[in-house]
Amino acid sequence: MNPASTDISSAAVSAPASLAAWRARLEQRELQVGIIGLGYVGLPLALLFSAERFRVVGFDIDARKVEKLNAGQSYIYRIEPEHIQAAQKSGLRATSDFSEIASVDAVLICVPTPLSEHRTPDMSYIVSTMEKIAPHLRAGQLVVLESTTYPGTTVEVVVPAIENAGNVLAVREPEQVGVYVAFSPEREDPGNTRVARKDIPKVIGGLDAVATEMAAGLYNSIFNRVVRVSSPAAAEMTKLLENIYRCVNIALVNELKLLCLRMGLDIWEIIDAAATKPFGFQAFYPGPGLGGHCIPIDPFYLSWKAKEYDFSTRFIELAGEVNEAMPYHVLQSVMTALNRERKSLRGSKVLVLGVAYKKDVDDLRESPALTIIEMLQHEGAAVSYNDPFFAHVGHGRRYSLNMDSTPLNRVPEFDCVLIVTDHTAYDYKKIVAEAQLVVDSRNATRGIDSPKIARC
Ligand SMILES: NC(=O)c1ccc[n+]([C@@H]2O[C@H](COP(=O)([O-])OP(=O)(O)OC[C@H]3O[C@@H](n4cnc5c(N)ncnc54)[C@H](O)[C@@H]3O)[C@@H](O)[C@H]2O)c1
Numbered sequence: 207m208n209p210a211s212t213d214i215s216s217a218a219v220s221a222p223a224s225l226a227a228w229r230a231r232l233e234q235r236e237l238q239v240g241i242i243g244l245g246y247v248g249l250p251l252a253l254l255f256s257a258e259r260f261r262v263v264g265f266d267i268d269a270r271k272v273e274k275l276n277a278g279q280s281y282i283y284r285i286e287p288e289h290i291q292a293a294q295k296s297g298l299r300a301t302s303d304f305s306e307i308a309s310v311d312a313v314l315i316c317v318p319t320p321l322s323e324h325r326t327p328d329m330s331y332i333v334s335t336m337e338k339i340a341p342h343l344r345a346g347q348l349v350v351l352e353s354t355t356y357p358g359t360t361v362e363v364v365v366p367a368i369e370n371a372g373n374v375l376a377v378r379e380p381e382q383v384g385v386y387v388a389f390s391p392e393r394e395d396p397g398n399t400r401v402a403r404k405d406i407p408k409v410i411g412g413l414d415a416v417a418t419e420m421a422a423g424l425y426n427s428i429f430n431r432v433v434r435v436s437s438p439a440a441a442e443m444t445k446l447l448e449n450i451y452r453c454v455n456i457a458l459v460n461e462l463k464l465l466c467l468r469m470g471l472d473i474w475e476i477i478d479a480a481a482t483k484p485f486g487f488q489a490f491y492p493g494p495g496l497g498g499h500c501i502p503i504d505p506f507y508l509s510w511k512a513k514e515y516d517f518s519t520r521f522i523e524l525a526g527e528v529n530e531a532m533p534y535h536v537l538q539s540v541m542t543a544l545n546r547e548r549k550s551l552r553g554s555k556v557l558v559l560g561v562a563y564k565k566d567v568d569d570l571r572e573s574p575a576l577t578i579i580e581m582l583q584h585e586g587a588a589v590s591y592n593d594p595f596f597a598h599v600g601h602g603r604r605y606s607l608n609m610d611s612t613p614l615n616r617v618p619e620f621d622c623v624l625i626v627t628d629h630t631a632y633d634y635k636k637i638v639a640e641a642q643l644v645v646d647s648r649n650a651t652r653g654i655d656s657p658k659i660a661r662c
Pocket of ligand 1 (some may be wrong): 242243244245246247248265266267268271316317318319331334335338352353354355392393394395396499500
């Protein structure tokens with residue numbers, strides 16, 4: 207069992223001449239940036255580089271995305287087509303032809319890192335990306351992995367793929383110009399309008415000092431601050447620490463919410479009061495369960511890797527247990543609320559409000575709403591949903607619903623309206639006024655006083 211930062215991360219600093227040339231070309235905006243994976247992370251990143259007058263080539267295996275981008279259209283709700291068209295004027299274009307990798311200077315990899323069915327890291331996207339790009343790499347290029355992953359991935363997966371294709375890694379031959387490699391985690395927070403993307407510092411860990419400086423120079427042209435760490439593994443672990451911190455704290459407030467409900471206390475009022483402390487407390491909020499591509503998934507990348515070191519990550523396991531129980535709590539709360547109305551869940555009509563994993567985003571990945579809908583259906587409820595971001599919900603890796611969004615004017619028809627995602631667009635006062643019963647898992651109805659509301 208080798209430490210995650212193997213011998214190559216501490217190797218000598220290579221070819222400073224190549225760094226000087228890199229900086230000069232960076233300054234002149236002569237560097238071409240290649241972005242692999244044009245999803246929620248890769249597309250905004252491409253637009254940031256375009257806005258700074260870099261020529262950007264986006265690579266994706268999804269022909270539909272490539273076509274749309276090249277036609278100046280958007281496929282992500284919060285990205286306007288005008289933004290893409292402006293980037294096209296700076297040279298942005300998309301392709302599925304990976305031989306074009308040879309023409310770019312920096313290759314930034316933003317492909318998915320989900321969990322497999324057995325909750326182990328699914329590295330297939332990174333592996334297949336490396337297989338596609340490695341034969342086209344050339345000396346002097348910088349390769350940066352941005353996908354969230356376990357400490358050791360860059361050295362154990364990316365580096366061998368580059369070398370096995372016959373490329374010389376700069377860190378191995380300090381006298382030559384080779385391929386430079388770094389890891390830099392993505393810290394994008396979709397839907398966050400408080401912090402501009404350029405104000406989120408970019409953490410960078412290169413295989414050697416030159417790779418770190420090349421990446422730092424590149425990212426500094428789009429982010430206000432870069433933070434250098436000693437190795438790719440340190441950068442990989444930084445991202446996991448951030449998301450595990452979030453996952454564990456959400457589990458803590460979820461557990462305390464269950465206790466508060468039993469004690470007749472309002473957890474939301476208590477969190478708001480605690481958040482007035484100017485130090486030592488950061489507010490996290492309870493909910494119907496974890497969702498999204500990061501928080502429910504990333505911690506398990508680390509617990510999987512920790513096993514290699516005979517280490518059990520107990521906080522992660524416990525947080526997972528608490529958070530995964532939340533959809534069951536929501537189900538129970540709907541049953542209890544209906545019971546008070548002398549109704550059983552079986553045969554009741556339930557309208558789920560919001561299926562996106564969090565408010566105001568068009569992203570369904572790992573959404574607790576999908577699990578809750580399936581649980582309600584399993585118990586015999588007639589379930590419908592409404593979501594302004596999804597006119598239809600079909601099939602995914604873990605769900606198969608095939609439902610259309612129900613218009614809100616049908617709220618009065620339902621025995622229960624269940625708020626799972628608190629989109630801003632909803633008029634909660636109106637919904638409460640028209641509904642027979644409201645179960646609120648997000649405290650979206652705060653400030654509304656009605657016996658029809660059951661907060662859970
Ligand atoms: N979405 C977020 O908010 C967020 C935030 C921080 C970090 N991350 C991390 O960033 C990474 C990417 O996440 P995302 O949300 O952008 O995923 P996404 O699914 O939105 O986008 C990934 C894109 O990669 C493409 N792709 C898959 N395999 C490919 C290949 N071999 N070659 C080229 N393209 C390929 C897909 O077609 C897709 O367009 C993940 O590791 C994720 O954990 C995501």
